[in-house]
Amino acid sequence: MIFKRPFLKLLVLISIATLYGCSSSPDDEEILLQNRSESALYEQAKQSMSQGNFNVASNILSALDSRFPFGPHSHQVQLDLIYSYYKIGKTDEALATIDRFVRLNPNHxxxxxxxxxxxxxxxxxxxxxxxxxxxxxxxxxxxxxxxxxxxxxxxxxxxxxxxxxxxxxxxxxxxxxxxxxxxxxxxxxxxxxxxxxxxxxxxxxxxxxxxxxxxxxxxxxxxxxxxxxxxxxxxxxxxxxxxxxxxxxxxxxxx
Structure with a gap:
């Protein structure tokens, strides 16, 4: 069967989305977040971002933002969280995080x-x-x-x-x-x-x-x-x- 180019692109994207959806489970992510220091979690989030796994990165960064709101990485965590939400299409979450960052850090x-x-x-x-x-x-x-x-x-x-x-x-x-x-x-x-x-x-x-x-x-x-x-x-x-x-x-x- 010969596929037209647009539909071939569509099939490729669906395949990629399926693979990424299977790349990690909620249980794996829960284990990852338990009993980790702020620095260790942030390093893991940066690694996930560098690998293009923004879904996992957003989960880690969100946990960091909640657990360590005034930590040494807090501002960068929020900025990375904004980008991660943007990359995975979580529009409302990204906008809410942006507005909170600008409101609380007007001179940053x-x-x-x-x-x-x-x-x-x-x-x-x-x-x-x-x-x-x-x-x-x-x-x-x-x-x-x-x-x-x-x-x-x-x-x-x-x-x-x-x-x-x-x-x-x-x-x-x-x-x-x-x-x-x-x-x-x-x-x-x-x-x-x-x-x-x-x-x-x-x-x-x-x-x-x-x-x-x-x-x-x-x-x-x-x-x-x-x-x-x-x-x-x-x-x-x-x-x-x-x-x-x-x-x-x-x-x-x-x-």
């Missing part, structure tokens, strides 16, 4: 890292691995996590403009803008299919106002031209068409 040298991880965590929660593998475009799904990630990265840049994470945060904000603009376009097209042209035109105008540097500007203008034409709003159509011709002369609507 790694607060910028915590804010950066907050953005990454929210952005990652907005993805669907299996949909991406099979090539399904879901730009119409609820972008609330993307909006939160955008705010997280903006907060990082505003508070720590010289942070080593600032440059990457800016790049991700550009990506998120495109994601949010695509969402507005998809909703606009949904309204057009239902002949709700006022609502559709408003979505197009929203993209122009709030995401002027996104890749969806041409589509937003084309939607506005078509909707204003359907609504017989000639002056608004004329203005949208003029802007479209000026910026996208090769558009089918511009001819």
């Amino acid at each position: 040298s790694d607060v910028d890292y915590a804010l950066y991880m907050r953005g990454l965590t929210n952005l990652d929660a907005d993805k669907n691995l299996f949909q991406e593998l099979v090539g399904i475009d879901r730009s119409d799904r609820d972008p609330s996590r993307s909006r939160q990630a955008f705010d997280d990265f903006r907060r990082l840049i505003n508070k720590f403009p010289d942070s080593k994470y600032a440059a990457d945060a800016k790049k991700r904000m550009v990506f998120i803008k495109d994601r949010l603009a695509k969402y507005e376009i998809e909703i606009a097209r949904f309204y057009m299919r239902r002949e709700a042209y006022v609502a559709a035109a408003n979505r197009g105008r929203y993209v122009l106002e709030y995401y002027p540097d996104s890749s969806e500007i041409q589509q937003a203008l084309e939607i506005m031209v078509e909707c204003y034409d359907q609504l017989e709003l000639e002056e608004l159509k004329k203005n949208a068409l003029k802007t479209l011709r000026l910026n996208f002369p090769n558009s089918n609507y511009a001819s």
